[in-house]
Amino acid sequence: MKINKVKKVLVLICLLLNFVVISSSKxxxxxxxxxxxxxxxxxxxxxxxxxxxxxxxxxxxxxxxxxxxxxxxxxxxxxxxxxxxxxxxxxxxxxxxxxxxxxxxxxxxxxxxxxxxxxxxxxxxxxxxxxxxxxxxxxxxxxxxxxxxxxxxIDTVVVSYYINNNDVIRIEIRYLKNTQYDYNLDDRKITLTFFNNKVSPKEYRIEHSIISKIKLYPENGNVRTEILLNNSFVQIKKEEFKDRIVLFIEEQSRLAEQRKVYKDKEVTNTAQNLSLKSNNKKPLVVIDPGHGGEDPGAIGKYGTKEKHINLAIAKIIKEELLSEDYKVLLTREDDISLALVERTKFANDNNADLFISIHCNASKKQTNTDHGVEVYFLSEKASDEDAVATEKLENEVVLKYERPTEELNKLQKILWSMIVTDYINESSRLCSYIGTEITARTKQQYRGVKQAGFYVLRGAQMPAVLVEVGFISNPDEELKLNSLDFQRLVANGIAAGIKKYYENNK
Ligand SMILES: [Zn+2]
Structure with a gap:
């Protein structure tokens, strides 16, 4: 017993000494x-x-x-x-x-x-x-x-780009309202300086014959944007607005061939615009609650199925828009299966003015910390890695749940061969209104307007967007998505985005 005690004391002394030595010397x-x-x-x-x-x-x-x-x-x-x-x-x-x-x-x-x-x-x-x-x-x-x-x-300058079928590159740069900027074209480089804006450095590599890179970085409290061109024989068209500038860049050699086609198009566009202005009818909005029936969509940690959330939000949007005298149709009113092509076809057949597909996001990452809102419009190429993942997720449905009939196959072939670029500008504008209005209400992270090749948007003969209202894979956001209050905020944001889109169209 005594020996044991002595041992213990010795050990203690050793430990203390050790501690003193380490803490004083190191x-x-x-x-x-x-x-x-x-x-x-x-x-x-x-x-x-x-x-x-x-x-x-x-x-x-x-x-x-x-x-x-x-x-x-x-x-x-x-x-x-x-x-x-x-x-x-x-x-x-x-x-x-x-x-x-x-x-x-x-x-x-x-x-x-x-x-x-x-x-x-x-x-x-x-x-x-x-x-x-x-x-x-x-x-x-x-x-x-x-x-x-x-x-x-918080980036105040956001760039998005799109390359359409005619090889015209459309670059949209958004910034704080009424920002002063410098524009400079120097052989193969377009430099834009937006004064008193903020951005974290970004670089987009683009594989294209006309353009190779878009760079953004902060400089003395301003934001510099550099667009690097591979070719100096380009024609650049600028469209300016209060909060953004849109550049259309195309090769000069292609211009001559296409001039005639454009001219024809312009004529029809003007005719359409006139007819729209003359009849002051409220527009028809088709809301598409993603997934349904045997396709649950993404499933959260607590077992929430995406299809239910999508439908719940779609129904609230419908109520809100109907009370504002809009015409509204849902692609599905119940928990039923509906092929992706049928959704767009429904909007086309009804001559809808807008098509809005509602979804919840799911992250493939193990951390489950991804959260926030993304709004998409159609493009052949996804705008970033996350957009690639989301595109894959939403398109998987076709392989997993849709049993191809002859008629569906035919329809798919037609719609999927059609990328309607006429509505890209309008779709991207609608995206930004919707994203801003949702996040202003829900205080979610705004992950921005993105582009990806969603099957559900293909062939739509009208501006068409896909809204990922939140991440069901994030347990915090899953709980939010389940609450009626939160669903109302989201739906209210989407409805407000649609209204803003029309108000600013006049
Ligand atoms: Zn989905």
Whole structure:
């Protein structure tokens, strides 16, 4: 017994000694935990959190902070400060001071900035500092209990592009209303500078004979957009609006051949416009609740089936639009199976003015953290990786559930060979109204207007869009999608988007 006790005491002393030796000789920077950082629902960084010296404050290294926000750092060792350079902004952190400086303003921090062994640390509370995140135009949600930081960039400049069958490239750049900009065409490069806008750096590679790349990056508080051309013999047509510019780029050699075709088209278009203006009828909107019957669509962790949510939302939209004197038809009013081609055919047969397909998204990623709203219009090529995944998911239905009859096959052949490019501009405009109006109400993340080759939109003889109202694969969003209040907000947003689309069409 006695020997045991002595042993215990000895062990204890050893441990204590060990602790003293380690803590005094090694360093006063103590790793506590690592926090998961999710940027724009994608990039994941492990952020180490430290305690330094005897302070109770938790710290992160300024290098990691820069990594999260894709910032660069400039060290001024003599002046004892660091400049944090991000999206054209400069923020100065001073060693042993509890503030940072931006545009000559001093902003308080919860503790001193520390410089230990040539490493600079800032209090982790900087992530909750709204002055800091507002300067960068990001929203940051720091969930301490879950050890999770969610960063979302708020881009004020958004680019989308589309290449139509006639090889005309349509590039739409949206920006803050009434933005001043510079336009410059220099042999093979179009440069646009949008003053006082924000963006995180982006690069789109495009495989095409006319254009190779679109680049966006911040510069001195402005946004630079570069469109790199492979060919300097191009014709560029510009359309300007308050909040966006649309460029149509095409090769000069093709122009001559097509001039005649265009002319014919213009004549019919004007005729159509006149007839639309002369009769002031309210438009017919076809709402298509995705999936149904034996095809449940995506299924959430709690067992929610996409088809039910889609139908519930579609019915509320119908009510809302009917009360505004719109004509509305649903492709299905009940839980029945309906082939994709039949949905578009229904809209065509009824001479609908708009076609809107309602869906819930599902992420293939294991983290299940993807969330937010995406609005799509039809294109041969998906606009990004997520759009590819969503396109695959929604098109799978055809293989899985649709039993081809001769008639369906015929119909599919006809519709799928038709990509109606006449409605691309209108569809993309409708997309942006719907996306903005939904997210303004639900406060969901706006993942933007995208393009993909959805079968359900093919062959539609009218502006046609597909709305992914939220991620059923994300348990948080699944619960929301089940609540009637949330469904109302979404439906109200879509209805408002449609109204805005028509109001701004006059
Ligand atoms: Zn779906």
């Amino acid at each position: 360093t006063d920077i103590k790793f506590i935990t690592a926090v998961q950082v999710i940027v724009n629902a994608q990039k994941i960084i492990e952020l180490p959190v430290y305690k330094i010296d005897k302070t109770e404050e938790k710290y992160i290294s300024i290098k990691d902070l820069a990594k999260i926000f894709s910032a660069t750092l400039t060290y001024y060792h003599v002046g004892k400060y660091v400049s944090f350079n991000c999206r054209g902004e400069r923020i100065y952190f001073f060693y042993n001071k509890n503030f940072f400086i931006h545009s000559k303003q001093r902003i308080q921090l919860s503790a001193n900035v520390l410089n230990v062994h040539n490493r600079t640390f800032v209090p982790i509370t900087i992530l909750n500092n709204t002055t800091f995140t507002n300067i960068l135009n990001a929203t940051v949600e720091f969930r301490q209990n879950e050890n999770l930081v969610m960063v979302n960039w």
